[in-house]
Amino acid sequence: MENNTHYHIPVMLQECMLGLNIQDNGIYVDVTFGGGGHAKEIFSRISSTGQLIAFDQDEDAYANRWEASNFNFIRSNFRFLENHLAMLGIKGVDGILADLGVSSHQFDVPERGFSLREDAALDMRMNKNSSLTAAHVLNDTSENDLYKLFRSYSDIQNPGKLIQNILHFRMDNPFISTGDLVKVASLSAPRNKENKYLAQVFQAVRIEVNQELDALKDLLEQTARVLNPGGRLVVMSYHSLEDRLVKNFVKRGSFSGEIEKDFFGNILKPFEEITRHPLVASEEELIENPRSRSAKLRIAEKK
Numbered sequence: 001m002e003n004n005t006h007y008h009i010p011v012m013l014q015e016c017m018l019g020l021n022i023q024d025n026g027i028y029v030d031v032t033f034g035g036g037g038h039a040k041e042i043f044s045r046i047s048s049t050g051q052l053i054a055f056d057q058d059e060d061a062y063a064n065r066w067e068a069s070n071f072n073f074i075r076s077n078f079r080f081l082e083n084h085l086a087m088l089g090i091k092g093v094d095g096i097l098a099d100l101g102v103s104s105h106q107f108d109v110p111e112r113g114f115s116l117r118e119d120a121a122l123d124m125r126m127n128k129n130s131s132l133t134a135a136h137v138l139n140d141t142s143e144n145d146l147y148k149l150f151r152s153y154s155d156i157q158n159p160g161k162l163i164q165n166i167l168h169f170r171m172d173n174p175f176i177s178t179g180d181l182v183k184v185a186s187l188s189a190p191r192n193k194e195n196k197y198l199a200q201v202f203q204a205v206r207i208e209v210n211q212e213l214d215a216l217k218d219l220l221e222q223t224a225r226v227l228n229p230g231g232r233l234v235v236m237s238y239h240s241l242e243d244r245l246v247k248n249f250v251k252r253g254s255f256s257g258e259i260e261k262d263f264f265g266n267i268l269k270p271f272e273e274i275t276r277h278p279l280v281a282s283e284e285e286l287i288e289n290p291r292s293r294s295a296k297l298r299i300a301e302k303k
Contacts, residue, residue, distance in 0.1 A: 009037065009104065009288075009289045009291070009292075010035075010038045010041070010099070011099065011236060011281065011285075011289065011291070011292040011295045012236065012279065012281055012285070012295060013037065013041055015297055016038055016099075016234050016236070016297065017041055017042070017045065019232060019274065019275075019297070019299035020042065020095040020232050020234055021095070021232050022045045022046065022095065023046075023050070023094060024045065024046050024047040024049070025047060025050050026046060026050050026051075026093075027050065027052075027053070027090060027092070027093045027094050027095075028042050028046065028051070028052050028053070028093065028094060028095040028096070028097070029052075029053045029054070029055070029081070029093050030042060030052065030053075030054045030055070030097045030099075031055045031078035031081060031096060031097065031098045031219065032055070032078065032097075032098055032100065033054040033055060033056035033064070033065070033073065034056060034064070034099070034103045034105070035061070035064050035103065035104075035105060036061075036064040036065070038099060039052060039054050042095075042097070043071060046070070048069070048070060049070075050070060051070045051071075051072075051090075052070065052071050052072075053071075053072045053074060053085070053088065053090070053093075054071070054072070054073050054074065055074045055076055055077070055078045055081065056073075056074075056075065057075065057076055057077045057078075058103075058126050058127065058128070059075070059128055059129075060105060060106075060109075072088060077127065077215055078098065078215065078219050079214075079215040079218035079219055079222075081096075081219060081222045081226065082222045082225060090226075092227065093226055093227060093231060094227075094228055094230075094231045094232070095227075095231055095232045095233075095234065096223050096227060096231070096232070096233050096234070097234045098219065098234070098235045099236045100216065100235065100236060100237045100238060101237070101238040101239070101242070102114050102126075102206070104291060106126070111123070112124070112125075113133075113134055114206065115178070116178060116181075116182055116198050116199065116202050118178065119177050119182075120177060120178050121133075121135070121176070122134040122135035122138065122175055122176060122177060122178055122180070123135075124202075124205060124209045125209060125210065126210045127210070130209075133209060134175075134181075134206070135174070135175050135176060137149075137205055137208050138166060138175040138181065138205065139170055139174050139175050141208075143163060143167060146163045146167075147160070147163055149204055149205075149208050150162065150163065150201075150204050152204075153203065153204035153207040153208060153213070153241065154200040154201065154203055154204040155200055156197070156200055156201070156204070161187075161188040162184075162185060162201065165188055169184045178202075181201065181202070182198060185197070185201045186198065203239060207241070213241060213242070213245065216246075217245060217255055220245065220246065220249045220255075223302075224270035224271070224302070228302065229302055229303065230301060230302060231301070231302045232274070232301055232302075233250070233271060233299070233301075233302070234297070234298075234299050235297070235298050236295050236297045236298075237295070237296050237298075238294045238295055238296075239294065243278065243296050243298070244257075246298050247278075247298065250269070250271045250273055250298060250300040251269070251273060252267065252269060253267065253268050253269025253270060254269075269303075270302060270303060271300035271301060271302060271303065272300060272301050272303060273298075273299075273300050274299040274300055274301055275297070275298060275299045278296035278297055278298050279296070279297040279298075279299075280295065280296060280297070281293065
């Protein structure tokens, strides 16, 4: 069983394994299976009495599964974690791994519409059975909702000009391709920061298409219920919006960062941090896999 590095090179593989603190008879969940890189390593460290459950809503990831009596592949969004574990008769697990964001494979297949470097259909769906595409978002979202979208899902400080350009373009021409979005967004891109700006625009639209932040919130809340005491939560994020949610949840028990305390002044939170600050890829890994540059890894333990 070899890692499918053509599909996606697993980021911070050994750091993730150490973070999970794998026991050979434990039950582990990889909620972002993708090419199976992290999952295969977890599986190699458990015995026949252990169990691995993998989630992925992308049908392309389905081809990377394997057959084993103690391995289950669930074709679903990880926001339905609790329901699927219940259907398998699993009441508690010992570790959960989430490698968030878009896989190398999804970026590298032009027709998926995730990359701004290729002119392709405006799709951006992680679940190809979903009805909402990036084209629908750009063509049908109201001005007010576009403003909320770019303010909430990107670091663009003043999206007003971008939104006006989107509205002006779609009056005569529906958005069809990623090239359309690149052309329109480039009109408001700061000089010498065009690529970063375009990446933020694509990120915001992609998050809306896939409801990524809402799904992440659902997942994190469920991890607190399904992890056994002492179980590990290992989450790798690739932009500040994801990392902020994970950080606030494990540090303070809320997504807003507000602290709630019990009668005795103890902070009400389900996890204890194993890493006070996020881990990042080593210099050696950055050379081998440049896409690991933005990764931040947080590890926490269920109380």
